[in-house]
Amino acid sequence: MWQQFKDTTKQYYIENSRLQEIIFFLQNTCLVILLMYVHNTYFRMKLQLRILL
Structure with missing residues (x-):
């Protein structure tokens, strides 16, 4: 039992x-x-900002 x-x-x-x-x-x-996604999104936004400015 115990065993x-x-x-x-x-x-x-x-x-x-x-x-x-x-x-x-x-x-x-x-x-x-999640980290990769956030990083990619951030990177893309930075690129777009650079293009816009």
Whole structure:
């Protein structure tokens, strides 16, 4: 009984850590994409401003 509980808990923690790794990876990916998008937009706006002025 206790052994099974320990095994289940261990399994849960292993899966949980894997899930957290995936979440962390996704958050990082989203952040990078967002940063690139903002940077590109900013760059484009700067170029357009330079053309306008």
